[in-house]
Amino acid sequence: MSSTSKFLGVLASLFFLACVVLPIPAHAADGISAKLEEVKVTARKRTESFEDVPVTVNVFTEAEIESAGIERPRDFIALTPNAQMIEVQNASNTFIGVRGITQNRNSEPSVAILMDGVLLSNPSQFNQELFDIEQIEFLKGPQGALYGRNAIGGAIVINTKKPSDTYEGKIKVGMDDGFGYRTQFVHSGPVLGIDNLYYRGAISYKDTDGWIDNTTLGKQADPEEDHTGRLRLLWEASDRVTADFRVGINRFEGGAFNYRIAATDAAIAANGPFSSFTGPFDANKVLDIAANNKGKNVRDMNNLSFKLDYEADYGTFTSITAYDEIKELAFGDNFDYLPPAQSVLFAAFGADQYQYQIFDIETFAQEFRFTSPGEDRLRWSAGAYMLWTERSLVTSTNLDFGTVTPISGSPIGVAPFTPFAAGTNASYLADSQDNFAWALFGDITYDVTDTVEAGLSLRFDRDTRENTTLTPTAFIPAGTTLATGQVRKRSWEEWQPKLSLRWSATDQHTVYSSIARGFRSGGFNQTGVGTDPVAQALGIRDTFNKEVADTIEIGVKSEWMNGRVKSNVAAFYTEAKGSYYFRFIPTSGTQNLGSLDEVSHRGFEIETSALVTDNLTMYAAVGVIDSEIENNPTVGGVNVEGNNVPYVSDWTLNLGASYRKPLNDIYSGLEGFLRADYIVTGETYWEPSNQFNRDPFDILDVRAGLDLNEEMTLTIWSRNVLDEEYNVEYSSGGFVTPARPRQIGVDFQYRF
Numbered sequence: 001m002s003s004t005s006k007f008l009g010v011l012a013s014l015f016f017l018a019c020v021v022l023p024i025p026a027h028a029a030d031g032i033s034a035k036l037e038e039v040k041v042t043a044r045k046r047t048e049s050f051e052d053v054p055v056t057v058n059v060f061t062e063a064e065i066e067s068a069g070i071e072r073p074r075d076f077i078a079l080t081p082n083a084q085m086i087e088v089q090n091a092s093n094t095f096i097g098v099r100g101i102t103q104n105r106n107s108e109p110s111v112a113i114l115m116d117g118v119l120l121s122n123p124s125q126f127n128q129e130l131f132d133i134e135q136i137e138f139l140k141g142p143q144g145a146l147y148g149r150n151a152i153g154g155a156i157v158i159n160t161k162k163p164s165d166t167y168e169g170k171i172k173v174g175m176d177d178g179f180g181y182r183t184q185f186v187h188s189g190p191v192l193g194i195d196n197l198y199y200r201g202a203i204s205y206k207d208t209d210g211w212i213d214n215t216t217l218g219k220q221a222d223p224e225e226d227h228t229g230r231l232r233l234l235w236e237a238s239d240r241v242t243a244d245f246r247v248g249i250n251r252f253e254g255g256a257f258n259y260r261i262a263a264t265d266a267a268i269a270a271n272g273p274f275s276s277f278t279g280p281f282d283a284n285k286v287l288d289i290a291a292n293n294k295g296k297n298v299r300d301m302n303n304l305s306f307k308l309d310y311e312a313d314y315g316t317f318t319s320i321t322a323y324d325e326i327k328e329l330a331f332g333d334n335f336d337y338l339p340p341a342q343s344v345l346f347a348a349f350g351a352d353q354y355q356y357q358i359f360d361i362e363t364f365a366q367e368f369r370f371t372s373p374g375e376d377r378l379r380w381s382a383g384a385y386m387l388w389t390e391r392s393l394v395t396s397t398n399l400d401f402g403t404v405t406p407i408s409g410s411p412i413g414v415a416p417f418t419p420f421a422a423g424t425n426a427s428y429l430a431d432s433q434d435n436f437a438w439a440l441f442g443d444i445t446y447d448v449t450d451t452v453e454a455g456l457s458l459r460f461d462r463d464t465r466e467n468t469t470l471t472p473t474a475f476i477p478a479g480t481t482l483a484t485g486q487v488r489k490r491s492w493e494e495w496q497p498k499l500s501l502r503w504s505a506t507d508q509h510t511v512y513s514s515i516a517r518g519f520r521s522g523g524f525n526q527t528g529v530g531t532d533p534v535a536q537a538l539g540i541r542d543t544f545n546k547e548v549a550d551t552i553e554i555g556v557k558s559e560w561m562n563g564r565v566k567s568n569v570a571a572f573y574t575e576a577k578g579s580y581y582f583r584f585i586p587t588s589g590t591q592n593l594g595s596l597d598e599v600s601h602r603g604f605e606i607e608t609s610a611l612v613t614d615n616l617t618m619y620a621a622v623g624v625i626d627s628e629i630e631n632n633p634t635v636g637g638v639n640v641e642g643n644n645v646p647y648v649s650d651w652t653l654n655l656g657a658s659y660r661k662p663l664n665d666i667y668s669g670l671e672g673f674l675r676a677d678y679i680v681t682g683e684t685y686w687e688p689s690n691q692f693n694r695d696p697f698d699i700l701d702v703r704a705g706l707d708l709n710e711e712m713t714l715t716i717w718s719r720n721v722l723d724e725e726y727n728v729e730y731s732s733g734g735f736v737t738p739a740r741p742r743q744i745g746v747d748f749q750y751r752f
Helices: 003-021 062-068 073-077 265-278 344-349 533-537
Strands: 057-061 083-087 094-098 112-115 133-140 154-160 168-176 180-190 197-208 224-236 241-254 296-312 315-333 352-371 378-400 425-447 452-469 487-506 509-520 547-560 565-577 579-585 590-596 598-611 616-630 651-662 671-681 697-707 712-719 727-731 735-738 743-751
Touching: 057 062, 062 073, 062 133, 062 671, 073 083, 073 094, 073 133, 083 727, 265 344, 344 352, 533 579
Parallel strands: 112 154
Antiparallel strands: 057 133, 083 094, 133 154, 168 180, 168 743, 180 197, 197 224, 224 241, 241 296, 296 315, 315 352, 352 378, 378 425, 425 452, 452 487, 487 509, 509 547, 547 565, 565 598, 579 590, 598 616, 616 651, 651 671, 671 697, 697 712, 712 743, 727 735
C-alpha cells in the first residue's frame, strides 16, 4: 500500500471516529463532581477556552509545569507528540522538530517562539532555564499571521507569571547527583509610591559537574553553570493603557563538542584507528567522551523589551519593541576526538586538532498590531513587523601538538576576526551578516452561525541578507574567486495564506480544519564552501534555499463524563520545498545546510487525559508521521527519492500518571504526590541517504514528594530512571553525541 493510501485510510478512520464519538452525551460519573482543569489559552491572541481554538495545541499550565518538573524547553517538548528537541555541540545548538519540519545548525527555527508576547529573534535564545512560568502553549501547523517569523511548523508561546498587586515570593533550592545544586528566588508586588506599577523579579543559579564521563580527563564532559535574571515591570497607567517592560540577562558555561567517531566493531577490527576515516559507522554505538581538550561553552545573553497596549472602543493597538544581544564561544577537541596518543592524525602528521567557534549577534525588532474587540461577531487584526540583525561567525580548526593548547581555558575576549593561535591554524573562516526582514500581516475571523466559525489570514515576509567575507587572505580556499571583504547579498520572500474552520458540533465536541502555508528564509553557508570540491560532491552550495510548506489539517476535540475525560485527534498532510539537511565539511571545518527539492509529511496525533479517580490523573498520546523525500533524485550523487526525511522521528509515544492524596491521618495539611512519565521516540534517520539511523529508545521520568503545607513542598526526582543509553545525534562522518544517563535530585520549595 502506498504512503498516500495509508494517509487517506487514516483520514477515513478519523472521520469515522468523529461520527462515532459526536453523538455520545456528556454525563457525570455517579457521585463524582470533580473534573479536569479547565484550560484557557491565548493561541489566537485572545483568551479563549482550549476547546474553542481551531488548532492543535498542547498546553502546559502552571500546575502541569510543577507536576512534570519542566525546567528547560526539552522537558515540555518531550511531552509533546510528534515533536522532538536535539541538543548538541553547545547551548545554542538546539534543534526543534515538529510534524517533520526540522531545524539544524545555523538555520532559522522551525517554530516561532514568543515569551510574554515578544518574538525571540534568534533560535540561540531558546535553550535556557524555565522558571516562574505561568503557561506554555505549543501550537502545531503554520501560524505566520498571528505569531510571525519562522512559524512554518508552529509556535511556542511562553508566558511568565505577571507582576502581582500584593507582595508574594518563592524560594527553591535543590541538589543533584551530578554533584550540583540550584537555587531560585522570586519576588513580586507593587512599587511603593507609584500607583498601578507592579514588579516581578526572578533569579536562578544552577551549577552541576554533569553526568557524561570523559575517560581521558577523568571528569564529566557536560558541566553546567547558569546564571539567569529577569525583571518585569507592569504599569496599568489607566483603564486603557498598559505598559509591560522586561529585562533579562543570562550567562551560561558548559561543555562543548562532546563527540566521538562511532566506527563499527568490524571496521575497527579491519582498519584499526584508521576506521575513523574509512568507516562504516554505527549511529547507535554509545561511547564515553575521550577528548584531551576539555570542551567549553560560554554564552552571554541580554534582552530588553517594551510592550505597550492602548485599548480603544474599537479595538486594541499594540506596540512591541525588543533588543537582544548574544555572544557565544564554543571550544573543544576536533577530529578524531581522541588524545594524541590514540589520534590517527597525530600518528600520521605529528599533530592532533582542536577547534573553536565565536558567535556574536545583535537584533532590534519592532512590531505594530491592531486587534478588534474579541466579543464581536467579526474579529480582525492587522500589523507590521521589522527586524534588523548584525551577526558575526568565526570557525577555526587548530593544530594540537600534544601539549596544553593555547585556549584550554576560555578564549572569550579574543579579537573575533584575528586567528587566535598564529601558526597553528589548519583553517580559519570568518563572516559577518547585516540582515533586514520585514512583514505585513492580517487575519479575519467570522462567526457564520452560533456553532460555525471561519477564519482567513495572510502574511507577507521578505528577508534580505548581506554577507561579508572577513576570512584573512591566507585562509581563502585556493582556486576560488573569493576575497577578503567580498559582499554577497540576496533576498527571500513569500506570501503565507491560511484558511480555518471550526464547528462546535455539541457542547462537548468541536471539529476543526485548516489549510495553510508556512515560510522560512534561506541563507548563506560560510565563506568558500560553494567552491570546495568535497562540498560540491555532497550537494552543498554558497546558499541554501528558503523553505515553503503547505499543510492541511483536520481534528476533533472532545470531552466526556462531565469534563473528566478530554481528547484531541488530528491528522495532517504537508508538502514542503527547500527543507534543510545538514553536512559537516571536514576540509574546511564548516557546518553547512543543503536544501531538498520537495518532501512530504503525513501523520496523525491521538491524545487523551482522564481523571480516573479524584486522586489519579492519567494521560496517553501517540504521534505518527510518514516523511518522504520526493522529486529529489540525488543528493551528493546518491539516489534519495523515496527515502525518509532526516531528523524526523517516525513516531512518539507518551504515557503518564499523576497521583495526589491527602495524608491528614499522618499530619494535618500533608499531601503526597507521585508522577511518572514514559516517553518513547521512534526510529530517526540522520541523512538523506538513510544510511544511518537511530533505533527507537524509551525514557522513564519519575517524581515523588510531599506538600508539607500550603507553603512548603519537598520533591525527589529522577530522569531516565532506566538508564537508557542512546545517542542524541549522529552527524555525517561518524560523529555521535551520547545522551545523559540516569539523573537523580531533590528540591525544596517555599512560597510566601
